[in-house]
Each structure stands twice: as C-alpha cells, then as structure tokens.
Amino acid sequence: KEVMAATVLTSLSTSPLILNSAVYFVHPEPASKTWKEVLSTSYSSSTSGNWSWDASDQSVPSTPSPPLSKDSTHFMFEDPIPRKRKKNFKNTGTVGVCYGGGQINIHFLHTYSDYSDGEEDFYYSEIEVNMDSLTEGLSSLTPTSPTTAGPPPIFPPPLSDVSRSEYVGVNGSQSHTSSLLSQSLDDVFVHVLTLSHLLFPRKPRGEAKKCRKVYGMEKRDMWCTACRWKKACQRFTD
DNA sequence: ATTGCCGGGCT
DNA sequence: AGCCCGGCAAT
Numbered sequence: 001k002e003v004m005a006a007t008v009l010t011s012l013s014t015s016p017l018i019l020n021s022a023v024y025f026v027h028p029e030p031a032s033k034t035w036k037e038v039l040s041t042s043y044s045s046s047t048s049g050n051w052s053w054d055a056s057d058q059s060v061p062s063t064p065s066p067p068l069s070k071d072s073t074h075f076m077f078e079d080p081i082p083r084k085r086k087k088n089f090k091n092t093g094t095v096g097v098c099y100g101g102g103q104i105n106i107h108f109l110h111t112y113s114d115y116s117d118g119e120e121d122f123y124y125s126e127i128e129v130n131m132d133s134l135t136e137g138l139s140s141l142t143p144t145s146p147t148t149a150g151p152p153p154i155f156p157p158p159l160s161d162v163s164r165s166e167y168v169g170v171n172g173s174q175s176h177t178s179s180l181l182s183q184s185l186d187d188v189f190v191h192v193l194t195l196s197h198l199l200f201p202r203k204p205r206g207e208a209k210k211c212r213k214v215y216g217m218e219k220r221d222m223w224c225t226a227c228r229w230k231k232a233c234q235r236f237t238d
Numbered sequence: 239a240t241t242g243c244c245g246g247g248c249t
Numbered sequence: 250a251g252c253c254c255g256g257c258a259a260t
Binding site for chain 1: 243244
Binding site for chain 3: 239240241242243244245246247248249
C-alpha cells in the first residue's frame with residue numbers, strides 16, 4: 001500500500017495537471033500535534049522544494065478529526081505554490097490527505113497569515129470531507145452535464161478572524177473507500193486537486209489601486225514614499 | 239504589454 | 250538613514 005502511494009505521488013509530481021502545485025509529503029506526526037503545527041512544519045520544511053517519503057507507522061494528528069487507524073499517512077500539497085516570493089503565505093489552500101485502514105480522509109485547510117500587528121498570526125480553517133461527499137460534490141459540477149453551473153455544493157471557503165474548523169461529512173462506507181484505495185488513488189488525488197482549485201481560487205492580484213494606478217505616472221510626486229521608491233505601498237494596503 | 243515590489247546599490 | 254533602479258513575478 002505504501003508503495004502504491006509512493007507511485008501515486010511520483011506520477012502526481014510529473015502530471016501536467018499539477019505542474020504549478022507543490023506536492024509535499026509530511027511525515028506522520030505524533031498524535032499530540034495539531035494540524036496547525038503540522039502545517040507550520042510543512043511550510044518550514046518546504047523551502048527545499050523536494051519531498052521525502054517515509055512509510056513508518058504512527059497515528060494521525062488533528063484534534064477535531066475523527067479517529068483514524070494506525071499506520072495512516074498523510075500528504076499535503078499546497079496550492080498555489082509559494083514560488084519565489086519569500087514571506088506571505090497569504091490565502092494559500094492546503095490539502096491534507098490521510099489514509100489508512102481502508103479509509104481516506106481529506107482535510108482542506110484554508111490558511112492565511114496576518115502581519116497587521118507586528119508578529120505574524122497564523123490562522124486556518126479546516127474542512128474535512130470523506131470520499132463519498134467528495135466524489136458527489138465533484139460529479140455535480142463536472143462539465144458532463146452542460147446545464148449545471150452551480151456553486152460548489154459542499155462549502156464556501158470560510159474566512160473568519162478566529163481559527164475554526166468546519167466539519168463536513170464523516171467516515172464513509174468502508175467498502176467504497178477501500179475499493180477506491182485498492183483501485184485508483186490517482187483519481188482520488190485528481191479529485192482533491194480539482195476541489196482544491198474550487199475551494200481556493202487564485203486571487204486576482206490587480207484589484208488594489210495602488211498609488212501608481214490612482215495618481216498616474218504624471219503626478220508621481222503625489223505617490224507615497226514607498227511607491228516612489230518602488231517599495232511595497234503603504235498608503236493602500238490590501 | 240503593465241504593475242507591484244524585492245533585493246541591492248549608491249549617496 | 251534616504252533615494253533610486255534592475256529585474257522578476259503575476260497579470
């Protein structure tokens with residue numbers, strides 16, 4: 001089983017579908033850790049850009065998640081990739097996949113950081129889905145039926161000032177998930193990817209109206225100093 | 239093509 | 250410190 005997951009990861013990393021997404025494998029964390037901690041460690045270890053594989057056992061983190069069996073493992077892939085930009089992981093969606101004991105649980109984490117008060121505050125909201133609701137939600141909006149253009153039926157990305165967790169759907173039918181496990185983990189990951197794009201759409205960057213756009217090149221002397229020095233605008237912060 | 243701005247240079 | 254710009258990510 002671990003071998004299969006490894007091959008899935010490999011094929012994922014070469015798949016054109018996710019060329020712009022980073023695929024991270026996170027070592028199974030001790031049960032004491034929360035998803036928040038797992039996330040931060042994955043960030044700090046993601047700078048190298050390569051991912052590692054460890055098939056050791058261990059249980060699964062997360063306080064608000066349902067019990068998962070031992071020897072489960074979870075991957076996380078991030079969307080979008082932080083690219084070259086150093087700091088802000090603003091509004092990145094992270095997807096964690098836990099599987100083990102014939103069960104697949106997927107955590108969608110909407111994470112964002114807040115630098116407004118000096119120190120970085122790390123917020124996240126967690127959403128959890130099982131395979132049944134995942135495939136259901138996807139099938140209802142895949143372009144197979146041209147009439148449906150409905151919004152994601154599962155959930156909107158919550159954005160609150162307090163970290164909170166939302167819990168959508170629980171442990172699915174054991175037989176179904178196990179057949180999925182033994183058959184095509186690839187489909188699972190493709191679904192997860194698609195859903196992650198739906199949940200965490202690309203932020204259109206342009207809608208900010210900085211000094212340059214507001215005053216124009218002619219009235220450069222009206223810009224804020226930061227804009228004149230080509231630094232991050234301080235008058236119009238997003 | 240344009241825009242926001244990081245990194246680094248110069249005074 | 251203040252000031253400026255090359256270059257690049259993102260669009």
